[in-house]
Amino acid sequence: MRVDRNRIRLTRLGCVETALPVTPALSALGLAVGDIVRFTPYGEIERLPRTSRxxxxxxxxxxxxxxxANIDVVLLALPAPAGPRPHVIERLAALGWASGAxxxxxxxxxxxVTGEALAELRGAMEGLAPGIPIIVTSADDGSGVQELRDLIAQHGTAVIxxxxxxxxxSLLNALLGTDAQAVGATRERDLKGRHTTTHRELVELPGxxxxxxxxxxxxxxxxxxxxxxxxxxxxxxxxxxxxxFSDCTHAHEPGCAVVAAVADGALDADRLSSMQHLEREARHHEAKRGPQQRDKDREWTRKSREYRRARGH
Structure with a gap:
């Protein structure tokens, strides 16, 4: 499947592609790359349940x-020249765990970057997001590309x-061995780039x-x-x-072990501040969705957790 702004391209069994305009009915399905759909005898499209998203x-x-959707691995990409950025590392890790993959x-x-800089970045990732493996890559010299290729081949479907x-x-091109995707230069002052990819697409890898x-x-x-x-x-x-208290907010409640740990230096105050910031952001987002959408999302979360337990996550 490939999703553009105004068109969705589906790949049927047998590699037959069908390009469909995004109509209101199709838009209502909320299709994403990786979704599995079924064509009914009446020409309608039904989205099958997702295992992850x-x-x-x-x-x-x-x-x-x-x-x-229906992904096995979420690749949380960070450029080495940007260095350790704790808030970005923590945010990416939370989104990765939430996906169910x-x-x-x-x-x-x-x-x-130098070897010392890579070691510092790896140490930050291991300390801020324990339990998440790390693959270090370079599209230019090919380092780590085979390790990444093996990971994807082992698990099935990955998303970056x-x-x-x-x-x-650039990394996708290295995995494919061709210049299938356009790439753009990054700005030297902040190492940020432009959107060279304008659509979402599932690409089959040769390995x-x-x-x-x-x-x-x-x-x-x-x-x-x-x-x-x-x-x-x-x-x-x-x-x-x-x-x-089991519902302690770690702000003003008596008997808060977290506040005490921060006060005596046993717990990093920045870690607590980062967690509380992400919690507030997540609660604000949940409030905007409304009760009906929240019920749908809770049902997805329930199924996702069952899926994770079945896979031993």
Missing amino acids: LARATSAPPFTQVLA KPCFLVTKADL IGHSGVGKS GGCLIDTPGVRELGMEVEAGDLERVFDDVAQVAAACR
């Missing part, structure tokens, strides 16, 4: 954008998510598996559950288990 919060209705950090443009200019299209390429995004709005944040902020969650 990668989504972000948006400012316009329906306040959610599904970037990819296996998250994996993808360091790009590794050839542009990251801000504009992180090098997603096995598929990769969903997505346009770079300016903002990665939070659409996560509390449990997904706890997986990222496991250090805070462990301390919070000793709070007097």
Whole structure:
């Protein structure tokens, strides 16, 4: 499947492609790349249940954008020259866990930094988002490309998510061995790039598996559950288990173990601040969706968690 702004291209069994204009009825299905659909005898299209989805919060209705569906691996792309950025690392990790797929950090443009800089970035990722594997790559010299190719072939379908200019299209070209995707230069002052990918598309890789390429995004709005944040902020969650109240906000309640741990230096104050910021953002997004959409999303979350448990996540 490929999703453009005004057209959706479906691939049927047997590799027969069907291009459909985005009509109101088709738009109502909320199709995303990776979705599996069924054509009814009456010519209608039915979207089958999803096993996973990668989504972000948006400012316009329906306040959610599904970037990819039925994925096995979410590649969280960060460019090595940007260095450790704790808030970006934590945000990407939370979105990765929330997808229901296996998250994996993808360091790009590794050839542009020193070994010491890579070690610092890896250490930050391991400390801020424990339990998520890391693959260090360079599309220019080919390092890490085979490791990434093997990961995708092993798991099936992967999607890359990251801000504009992180090098997603260049890496896809390296995986394909061709210049299938256009690439653009990044600005030297901030290492950011333009949107060279303008659509979302599932691409079959020659070594096995598929990769969903997505346009770079300016903002990665939070659409996560509390449990997904706890997986990222496991250090805070462990301390919070000793709070007097189970619904403690770690702000003003008596007997708050988290506030006490921050006060005596046992817990990093920045970690608590980051978690609370993401929690507020996620609650704000949930409030905008309305009760009907929230009920739908809770049902998806329930099914997603069952899927994760079945896979041993």
